[in-house]
Amino acid sequence: MKCIRHATAILALCVTAVGTAALAGQGDRLLVAADILPVHSLVASVAGDGAEVELLRDSRQDPHGHAIRPSEMARLISADLVVYVGAALEPELAARLSDEPERALPLTDVPGTRLRVSEGGAVDPHAWLAPGNARRWTEAIAAALSRKAPDAAREFARNAEAAQAAIREAEAEADRVLEPVRGLRLATGHDFLGYYAESFGLTIADTLAPADDAPPSLLAAARVAAEVRAGRIDCLVVEPGGTARLPAPLRTLPTARIVEVDVVGVTLDPGPSLYPRLLRDIAGRLRRCAPH
Numbered sequence: 361m362k363c364i365r366h367a368t369a370i371l372a373l374c375v376t377a378v379g380t381a382a383l384a385g386q387g388d389r390l391l392v393a394a395d396i397l398p399v400h401s402l403v404a405s406v407a408g409d410g411a412e413v414e415l416l417r418d419s420r421q422d423p424h425g426h427a428i429r430p431s432e433m434a435r436l437i438s439a440d441l442v443v444y445v446g447a448a449l450e451p452e453l454a455a456r457l458s459d460e461p462e463r464a465l466p467l468t469d470v471p472g473t474r475l476r477v478s479e480g481g482a483v484d485p486h487a488w489l490a491p492g493n494a495r496r497w498t499e500a501i502a503a504a505l506s507r508k509a510p511d512a513a514r515e516f517a518r519n520a521e522a523a524q525a526a527i528r529e530a531e532a533e534a535d536r537v538l539e540p541v542r543g544l545r546l547a548t549g550h551d552f553l554g555y556y557a558e559s560f561g562l563t564i565a566d567t568l569a570p571a572d573d574a575p576p577s578l579l580a581a582a583r584v585a586a587e588v589r590a591g592r593i594d595c596l597v598v599e600p601g602g603t604a605r606l607p608a609p610l611r612t613l614p615t616a617r618i619v620e621v622d623v624v625g626v627t628l629d630p631g632p633s634l635y636p637r638l639l640r641d642i643a644g645r646l647r648r649c650a651p652h
């Protein structure tokens with residue numbers, strides 16, 4: 361039935377999408393797609409047994425404007441609800457869902473979401489890294505799921521409360537772990553850690569690239585390398601595998617000055633507990649920046 365609403369989509373994709381849903385035996389069960397693992401985790405924790413939640417993206421990486429692949433399109437078409445970070449991270453997804461507001465929940469549009477503007481003046485899309493946003497979003501997710509499955513509304517609201525409690529617990533623990541990191545001056549690869557830093561009182565003194573994941577300039581790399589050598593920056597924080605891809609001026613820095621931090625949970629098991637674990641995992645990795 362959903363193919364009718366997507367008259368412009370290629371017919372083959374419609375057939376695939378309907379086929380997949382039928383094979384999976386969804387029946388009347390609500391089917392929800394989430395763009396990245398932290399969002400998938402929040403949706404799964406609120407949905408409980410009340411919905412099937414799947415990851416929209418094939419890749420678990422930070423998606424930053426990546427094109428939607430045919431396999432992802434099939435999931436996009438078959439979902440009753442698509443929960444995603446927002447237009448700043450996923451402009452193509454936002455454009456495709458723009459004429460179907462009842463089927464989309466862009467989280468950065470949820471009232472009460474705290475948005476950060478990055479150095480270049482654009483909205484920093486990494487808004488899931490503010491735990492306050494994640495807690496607020498669980499309520500918005502519960503409301504959106506309840507509109508689709510009103511019978512389960514009480515269950516969704518209860519689950520959202522439990523999810524908020526789990527997030528608060530992880531925040532308190534991360535706060536303790538990060539104690540020795542406060543007062544340090546950090547630099548980051550692309551500007552991906554601003555929300556987390558603001559939430560936990562950390563100082564990002566410099567960044568190699570803007571929040572849209574553009575490649576770092578050699579000029580910025582040379583500047584940050586000099587700042588680290590002069591002791592004005594304590595630690596360079598990059599994404600998983602980022603150490604091997606650093607521009608030349610940074611490759612000779614002492615390895616103790618560089619930590620890899622996974623902000624999308626690529627190294628964690630997917631599911632309801634991923635989001636609270638992500639908050640703790642980031643804290644544990646940043647702790648390595650502190651003198652032993």
Ligand SMILES: [Zn+2]
Nearest residue numbers: 422550552573
């Ligand atoms: Zn990013």
